[in-house]
Every structure is written in structure tokens, then in C-alpha cells.
Amino acid sequence: MTDMLAERSRSYWFVQGMKGLFSLPGFILMSAFVGFTALAFQSGLTRGEATFLTFFVWALPSQMIVVGAISSGMGVLAAFLAVSLASIRMTPMVAALVPEIREKKTSSALLIFLSHFVAITAWVYTLKKVQDIPREGRLAFFAGLGITLTLVNTAIVFSLYGVVSQLPPIAAGTLYFLTPMYFVMSIWESARQPVIYWALALGIIVAPASHYVAPQIDMLVTGLVAGTFAYVIDRSRRRRAS
Amino acid sequence: MTAHEIGVFVFILIAGTLGTDIWRWLGVFGGKQLSEESEALIWVRSVATALVAGVIASQVLYPGGVLAGTPVALRIGAAAAGFAVFLLLKKNMFVGIAASLVVLAGGLYWLGI
Incomplete structure (x- = not known):
């Protein structure tokens, strides 16, 4: 009897999670994926490749890096390193989420499977709502939200690819611009530490130099040089402050 | 490879x-x-941000597709205008993005693209 109730409440919470698609962050994410579709098309990816990339990576920064790596002819190992450097932040994110949503009997295999659906939107949304959800409904809530966001945005990329490829040049060019503008503003807006502003500014300044000096691995060079420099500036600022 | x-x-x-x-x-x-406040993680976050910033800059400076042949000044101008609007309007992303897209579209129209 209690098992049946728990089952019913799990499907209830799964559906509650799915409804997160129609939240403001959900809409912003979908708009970003419309822009990503244009970016992928104009960078030369096929519909199948863009769709596959969205489902099997499911992290916009990683996806942008992969698109850039494919079109600039970057080696797979360098691209793996670049994606890794941008994705290490996933480890503390997942580590913070898991204790909130797991039950004692939740298997590691299930958590490993569900961890693929952790990206910034679902993560923020789940952590915000989790306190109002009973323990036995939390994993289902996250699963409903994360899987829905992933599948719907994968479907957006698949179905809009055809539309984007038929757009008149002005519209296509403008839509391409949505991705860089979305990213630069969302990084600025969500920055919690001053080091982020430094890293953003220095990354933009160093990028053309890296492109000129090391076109095959320019992303890695920009990240390591500008990122380390920003870190050193920030650390000396913090030391002076303390 | x-x-x-x-x-x-x-x-x-x-x-x-x-x-x-x-x-x-x-x-x-x-x-x-891996503590959120550890020095290693601050460095990682800084490198990750700079890396993505570099990708953003490349998308604006060396775009593929339709924008490839357009003047770089127009693309930088559109990005800068949008970001300025974003900052002036207390980090309003929606208006900031819209502003940069309007400037870009206006420029493309003026160029006859």
C-alpha cells in the first residue's frame, strides 16, 4: 500500500518536473537552442550531427566548443581537453545535487544515468524547488525536468534545422548572433566572483592573438593564458583585501 | 586527428x-x-570562463556562414551596442540581446545583404 502511494507520488513528481519546461528559465534555454541551431548550421554541421551533439553532450558551452573544434579542424585530443576544462564545473554541481535528491536505496547506475541531464538550468531549478518536495519525489522531479529539457531541446534542434537553413540571409545572420550575445550576458549576469569578469574580458582580448599564433588550438591557449592571468590578478586583489 | x-x-x-x-x-x-571556495576551483572556473569567452569572441570575429563576408566593425559594433544596453538597463538580457540583433540586422540591410 505504501509502495503504491510512493509509486503514484513518484509519477506525480516526475510530471511536476516536466512542467519546468514552461518556466522562464525553460523558455530562455529554448531560445538559446534556437540560436544554437543557426550557429551549428552556419558552421557546417548537418542536421543529424547537430541533433546528436545536443542529446549526447547536453551542455551549451561544450557544444559550442565542439562546433568550433569541428569547423576549425582542431584535433580530437585538444578538443577533449578544451571541453574538459569547460566542464570540470560539472563535478561540484553534481556533487551538490546528489545528496539532495538521492534515497538510501538509489543505485549508483541510476545516478550515473541521470547525471547526464545535469546542466545549469535544471540544476538551478531543482535546487531551488527541492526543499518543498518530499524525499521520495525528488529524484523523479529532477528526472522529469532534466530529461524533458534535453529531449525537447534536441527536438528543437532537429525540427528547426530545416527552417534555419531556408531563412533569408539577414535573418540567418542575425540568428547566428544570438548565441554569442546570450552567452556573454548570461556569464556576466550569473557571475558570483570578480574573477569571472576578469576572465571574460581577458578571454575576449586574448582570443584574436591565440587565433593568430595557434589557430589549431586557439581555444585552449585562450582559456589557459587568459584564465590563469585573470586568476593571478584576482588572487593578488584578494590578498590585498585581506 | x-x-x-x-x-x-x-x-x-x-x-x-x-x-x-x-x-x-x-x-x-x-x-x-572539491570545495566551491578552493583555490583550484577558482582557477578552473577562471580558465573555463576565459575559454568560453574566447569561443564567443571567435564567433563574432571569425563567423561561418552568412556573416563570414561582412565587415568586422559591424559585428563588433553590434555586440558592443547590445552589451552596453544590457549594462545600462541593469543587466536586462532580453533587451540587450534584442538591441545587438537589431543593430546587426540594420547594418546587414544597409549593406544590401
Whole structure:
């Protein structure tokens, strides 16, 4: 009897999670994926490749890096390193989420499977709502939200690819611009530490130099040089402050 | 090995999926030692941000497709205008993005593209 109730409440919470698609962050994410579709098309990816990339990576920064790596002819190992450097932040994110949503009997295999659906939107949304959800409904809530966001945005990329490829040049060019503008503003807006502003500014300044000096691995060079420099500036600022 | 040499799908799986999912998996098994405030993580966050910033800059400076042949001044101008609006309007992303797209579209129209 209690098992049946728990089952019913799990499907209830799964559906509650799915409804997160129609939240403001959900809409912003979908708009970003419309822009990503244009970016992928104009960078030369096929519909199948863009769709596959969205489902099997499911992290916009990683996806942008992969698109850039494919079109600039970057080696797979360098691209793996670049994606890794941008994705290490996933480890503390997942580590913070898991204790909130797991039950004692939740298997590691299930958590490993569900961890693929952790990206910034679902993560923020789940952590915000989790306190109002009973323990036995939390994993289902996250699963409903994360899987829905992933599948719907994968479907957006698949179905809009055809539309984007038929757009008149002005519209296509403008839509391409949505991705860089979305990213630069969302990084600025969500920055919690001053080091982020430094890293953003220095990354933009160093990028053309890296492109000129090391076109095959320019992303890695920009990240390591500008990122380390920003870190050193920030650390000396913090030391002076303390 | 480039995507051209090993195939785009294999390239995506190795660089994209593995490069992202490995870090998610690590989080499932005790990523608890990795404190949000640790120096190592601040450096990682800084490098990650600079890396993505570099990708953004490349998308504006060296775009593919329709924008490839357009004047770089127009693209930088549109990006700067949008970002200025974003800052002036207390970080309003929607209006900021719209402003940069309007400037870009206006410029493209004026150029006859």
C-alpha cells in the first residue's frame, strides 16, 4: 500500500518536473537552442550531427566548443581537453545535487544515468524547488525536468534545422548572433566572483592573438593564458583585501 | 586527428560526450572534496570562463556562414551596442540581446545583404 502511494507520488513528481519546461528559465534555454541551431548550421554541421551533439553532450558551452573544434579542424585530443576544462564545473554541481535528491536505496547506475541531464538550468531549478518536495519525489522531479529539457531541446534542434537553413540571409545572420550575445550576458549576469569578469574580458582580448599564433588550438591557449592571468590578478586583489 | 579524419559522430562522442560526462560521473562519486571556495576551483572556473569567452569572441570575429563576408566593425559594433544596453538597463538580457540583433540586422540591410 505504501509502495503504491510512493509509486503514484513518484509519477506525480516526475510530471511536476516536466512542467519546468514552461518556466522562464525553460523558455530562455529554448531560445538559446534556437540560436544554437543557426550557429551549428552556419558552421557546417548537418542536421543529424547537430541533433546528436545536443542529446549526447547536453551542455551549451561544450557544444559550442565542439562546433568550433569541428569547423576549425582542431584535433580530437585538444578538443577533449578544451571541453574538459569547460566542464570540470560539472563535478561540484553534481556533487551538490546528489545528496539532495538521492534515497538510501538509489543505485549508483541510476545516478550515473541521470547525471547526464545535469546542466545549469535544471540544476538551478531543482535546487531551488527541492526543499518543498518530499524525499521520495525528488529524484523523479529532477528526472522529469532534466530529461524533458534535453529531449525537447534536441527536438528543437532537429525540427528547426530545416527552417534555419531556408531563412533569408539577414535573418540567418542575425540568428547566428544570438548565441554569442546570450552567452556573454548570461556569464556576466550569473557571475558570483570578480574573477569571472576578469576572465571574460581577458578571454575576449586574448582570443584574436591565440587565433593568430595557434589557430589549431586557439581555444585552449585562450582559456589557459587568459584564465590563469585573470586568476593571478584576482588572487593578488584578494590578498590585498585581506 | 580532426573531425574530418575520424568522422564527426566519433569526434562528438570522444571530445563532447566524454569530455563533459566524465566530470558529471565524478560528481556522483564523492566530488565532495572539491570545495566551491578552493583555490583550484577558482582557477578552473577562471580558465573555463576565459575559454568560453574566447569561443564567443571567435564567433563574432571569425563567423561561418552568412556573416563570414561582412565587415568586422559591424559585428563588433553590434555586440558592443547590445552589451552596453544590457549594462545600462541593469543587466536586462532580453533587451540587450534584442538591441545587438537589431543593430546587426540594420547594418546587414544597409549593406544590401
